Amino acid sequence: MSSLTEKAKDLFSSKKIKEYDNLAGFIFISPWLIGFIAFTIIPMILSLGVSFTRYDVISAPEWVGLKNYIDIFTVDSTFRSSIKITFFYAFVSVPLRLAFALFLAVLFNQKRKMVGLYRTLFYIPSVIGGSVAVAVMWRQLFGSSGALNSLLNAFFGMDIARSWIRHPQSALWTLIFLAIWQFGSPMLIFLAGLKQIPGSLYEAALIDGANWWQKFFKITIPMLSPVILFNLIMQIISGFMMFTQAYIITEGGPFDQTLVYVLYLFRRAFSFYEMGYASALAWILLVIVAIITVIIFKTAPHWVYYESKGEF
Amino acid sequence: MEKSQLKTILYHLLIGIIGIAMFYPVLWMLSSSFKVEGTIFRNAHNLIPEAFTLSNYVSGWAGFGGTHFGIFFRNSFIITLTATAGQIFTSAAVGYGFARIKFRGKAILFALVISTLLLPQQVVMIPQYIMFSFIGWINSYKPLILPRFFAMPFFIFLMYQFIQGIPKELDEAAKIDGCGVYSIFFKIILPNIKPALITTFIFQFYWTWQDFFGPLLYLQSANKYPVSLGLKLFSDPSTVTNWGGMFAMSVLSLLPVLVIFIVFQRYLVEGISTTGLKG
Numbered sequence: 001m002s003s004l005t006e007k008a009k010d011l012f013s014s015k016k017i018k019e020y021d022n023l024a025g026f027i028f029i030s031p032w033l034i035g036f037i038a039f040t041i042i043p044m045i046l047s048l049g050v051s052f053t054r055y056d057v058i059s060a061p062e063w064v065g066l067k068n069y070i071d072i073f074t075v076d077s078t079f080r081s082s083i084k085i086t087f088f089y090a091f092v093s094v095p096l097r098l099a100f101a102l103f104l105a106v107l108f109n110q111k112r113k114m115v116g117l118y119r120t121l122f123y124i125p126s127v128i129g130g131s132v133a134v135a136v137m138w139r140q141l142f143g144s145s146g147a148l149n150s151l152l153n154a155f156f157g158m159d160i161a162r163s164w165i166r167h168p169q170s171a172l173w174t175l176i177f178l179a180i181w182q183f184g185s186p187m188l189i190f191l192a193g194l195k196q197i198p199g200s201l202y203e204a205a206l207i208d209g210a211n212w213w214q215k216f217f218k219i220t221i222p223m224l225s226p227v228i229l230f231n232l233i234m235q236i237i238s239g240f241m242m243f244t245q246a247y248i249i250t251e252g253g254p255f256d257q258t259l260v261y262v263l264y265l266f267r268r269a270f271s272f273y274e275m276g277y278a279s280a281l282a283w284i285l286l287v288i289v290a291i292i293t294v295i296i297f298k299t300a301p302h303w304v305y306y307e308s309k310g311e312f
Numbered sequence: 313m314e315k316s317q318l319k320t321i322l323y324h325l326l327i328g329i330i331g332i333a334m335f336y337p338v339l340w341m342l343s344s345s346f347k348v349e350g351t352i353f354r355n356a357h358n359l360i361p362e363a364f365t366l367s368n369y370v371s372g373w374a375g376f377g378g379t380h381f382g383i384f385f386r387n388s389f390i391i392t393l394t395a396t397a398g399q400i401f402t403s404a405a406v407g408y409g410f411a412r413i414k415f416r417g418k419a420i421l422f423a424l425v426i427s428t429l430l431l432p433q434q435v436v437m438i439p440q441y442i443m444f445s446f447i448g449w450i451n452s453y454k455p456l457i458l459p460r461f462f463a464m465p466f467f468i469f470l471m472y473q474f475i476q477g478i479p480k481e482l483d484e485a486a487k488i489d490g491c492g493v494y495s496i497f498f499k500i501i502l503p504n505i506k507p508a509l510i511t512t513f514i515f516q517f518y519w520t521w522q523d524f525f526g527p528l529l530y531l532q533s534a535n536k537y538p539v540s541l542g543l544k545l546f547s548d549p550s551t552v553t554n555w556g557g558m559f560a561m562s563v564l565s566l567l568p569v570l571v572i573f574i575v576f577q578r579y580l581v582e583g584i585s586t587t588g589l590k591g
Contacts, residue, residue, distance in 0.1 A: 024493045025415025031402035032425065035462020040428065043439035050439065057445065107327065112320070118327055120577055125334060127573050131522040132540040133562035136547060137341040140555065143353075147340050150357035181334065188581055233430070241432050244524045248544060262434050269438050270529065279438050286435045293430065 051279035061276065068280035078256065078264060079281070083288075086261040089172060090239030093179035098231055101183040105190035106220070119191070126184025134178070135248040139165060142174045168257045171250045175258060178245055186231050193227040194220070225304040233296050237289055261285060345369070345559035352555050369564070372557025376545050379534045381561055384542035391456050391527075391538055392520040398461035399516040400509055406463040407471025407508075408497050412483065422472075429465045441529060451532040456523070460516070467512050474508035475501060510579045514572060521569060539565045 026033070051068055055061035072079050108119050128134050140146050142164035152158040164170040197220065205215050221228075243262040246252055252259040252267075265285070269278035339359050344352050345368050347361040373381045409415075410422050444455045478501065486496050502509075524540045531537055534545070543565060546558035573580065 020414045020416065021493060022415045025409055025413040025418065028409025028413060028493075028497070029406050029421065031461065032406040032463040032465075032468060033421070035459065036424070036428070039440065039459050039462065040431070040436060043436040043443065046439040046442065047436065050442070057442065104330070107323075110323075112323065114324070118331070119581075121331065122334065123577075123581070124338075124570075124573065127518065128338070128566050128569055130518075131566065131569070132524050132543045133341075133565045134337075136543055136558055137337060137562055139547070140344075140559075141337055141340065145353040145356060147337075147356045150353075150355055154355070154357055181337075237430060237432060241434050243434075247528075248524070248547070265434070269441075275438055275442065282435045282438060286432065289430075289432060 047279045047282060050276050051283055053276040055275040056273040057275060058273075064276065068277045069284075071277070072280060072284065078259065081256060082259050082261050082264040085172065085257065085259060086240055086242075089176060089179075089242065089260060090236050093176040094232065094235045094239050096176070097180045097183050097235070098186055098228065100180055101186035102190050102224075102228075104183065105187050105194055106216070108187075109191055109194045119188070123184035123188060126182045129178065129182035130244065132244065132248060135245055138174065138178055138245075139249045142170075165250055166254050168254050171254060171258045175242070175245050175249060178249070179239070179242075186235070189227060189231060190224065193224050197223045229296065229300050229304050233293055236292060236296070240285065240289055240292075341559055342563055345556065345563045347556065349554070349556040352559070368554075368556030368560035371554055372546075372560040372564075374557075375542065376534065379537070379542075381539070381542060381564070383535055384537055384539045385564075387536060388521060388538035388540070391453055392517055394453075395457045395460035395520045396513055396516040398457070399464065399467055400512045402461055402463040403467035403512060404471050404502060404505065404509060405497065406468045407475055408501050410468065411472045411475035412480075412496075412501070413493060425465045425468050429469060437525075437529070444530065450530060451536065452530070453536070455530045456520075456526045460520070467516070470511060471505065471508050474505045478504050507579050510576055514576050514580050517572060518569060 050061060052063060052065055053061035054064050054067075104122060108115050108122075142148050144161055144163035144166075146163075148164065149160045149162075152160055164174050201219050201223070202215055205219060210218070241262055242260050243266065246258050246260045246263045247266075250258040252263050261281075262285075265278050265281045268274045268281060336359075340357075343359045343361055344356075346364050346366070347368075348363050348365050349368065349371075351362050375381050375384065410418065410425070440455070444450060449455050482500050482504070483496050486500050491499060521538075522540060523538075524544070527538050527541045531541065534542075537545075539561075543558065543561060546554060546561070
């Protein structure tokens with residue numbers, strides 16, 4: 001093969017080939033292009049249109065103008081509380097998960113025995129964490145006679161009869177814990193990032209007499225900051241999309257304390273068949289996610305690549 | 313010497329403690345699946361069953377109203393394997409198109425692919441539902457499978473990255489041998505991007521197997537349910553609660569996922585590390 005490669009190099013290095021093959025190009029990308037138009041562009045236009053109507057799927061949509069949007073922002077208190085809950089969920093669970101992932105990545109970025117096995121094992125919760133199996137288990141784990149209360153009773157003599165799932169103050173935290181539990185993916189990404197940091201930086205710091213914490217905050221964190229930024233954006237977005245866990249574990253309750261945005265949207269659309277109203281909610285969600293992404297990007301120059309200024 | 317030994321012990325001890333806390337829920341599920349119904353929530357924290365039984369697996373498998381878990385598993389495999397096959401092939405083709413072929417508008421179209429990486433699916437969920445119900449696809453697998461035959465941006469990006477890493481000289485050598493763009497794709501590119509194909513297989517398998525939202529929206533009759541919806545039936549108010557059966561079937565539902573993880577974990581780790589994208 002290598003001689004063939006050489007031959008090819010000789011042949012083509014002299015005359016530069018700049019062939020356009022429009023037909024082949026579009027044939028190869030056609031699956032995406034068709035799917036993009038059929039499953040993204042058209043639905044988005046349709047959704048925007050529907051958001052200005054009252055529509056229950058069965059009877060024809062009725063044009064209501066901006067009414068859905070006005071109602072959402074002026075009279076819908078459930079909208080406001082679901083926004084608050086979703087922000088809390090995303091902005092608490094994602095930083096905690098990333099911090100935990102970074103902590104373990106630093107632990108596993110050492111040349112020691114068993115580290116490879118640990119890395120693999122600690123990734124497992126990420127693999128199964130999104131499943132219904134784990135969700136139904138989580139529901140029992142934190143239930144009134146679940147393993148947590150039983151553990152607290154056995155080891156600390158605490159006799160707790162309450163269900164963590166059904167208590168307004170702890171319900172959302174059980175979901176946050178489940179999110180933190182799935183720290184495996186960012187951990188692996190951080191590990192890959194840590195390996196990219198040149199060892200010479202740490203050697204130089206050692207000569208200057210830097211201690212472990214100084215090295216961590218002045219070298220590791222700044223060098224890793226682009227990776228942290230990327231993960232922050234991706235996971236905050238997916239935090240906003242959380243649905244299955246809230247649907248199965250807490251069912252949005254108690255008293256709507258875990259009614260996250262997408263679950264609220266789902267109820268409006270598929271329990272009450274208010275497709276117009278729910279479409280307006282979906283568009284607001286898109287705008288919120290876009291604004292958050294822009295804000296994170298805009299603030300990035302203050303902390304990505306440079307010394308942290310207190311954000312971390 | 314002494315000090316470094318102590319450090320090593322502390323290191324493994326710390327990881328051990330974190331590990332136990334992390335794996336406790338999974339082990340609890342496993343042990344509960346072998347506990348006799350009625351003893352599951354008595355001293356619930358115990359990981360060793362008072363009496364060991366397989367009856368939960370029998371009663372759980374029986375399912376609900378004649379629909380047993382064999383049917384749920386069969387449905388899950390049908391949906392997952394077809395969707396995954398579609399995703400692997402189409403995303404490889406699209407990735408190749410963007411990575412290797414020059415055509416008009418490529419830069420703009422690729423920018424679109426990248427920008428829709430972040431587009432939440434929930435935004436198009438309602439109009440998709442309206443569209444699919446108009447063409448009569450409700451209560452069929454089509455809404456769950458067919459969109460997967462149109463290359464998702466995440467996998468296009470993965471394939472694109474991978475194909476970029478293959479030396480262009482290979483294509484050019486094949487061209488001299490008389491290969492066109494199509495046979496280069498099949499003979500040169502596909503055999504050389506096996507790791508990317510396997511990574512796509514793993515992720516798409518996981519996502520489809522564990523998907524709850526899609527089946528919840530589109531499937532109505534229980535005999536069409538995949539495992540994810542089947543499991544949910546255990547906690548429905550209308551069914552008699554069978555916690556043991558629920559734990560047993562939960563364990564079974566995770567088996568395919570764990571087997572794939574054990575067999576292919578090397579590819580998974582590489583896939584996550586190279587794309588930097590979450591799984």
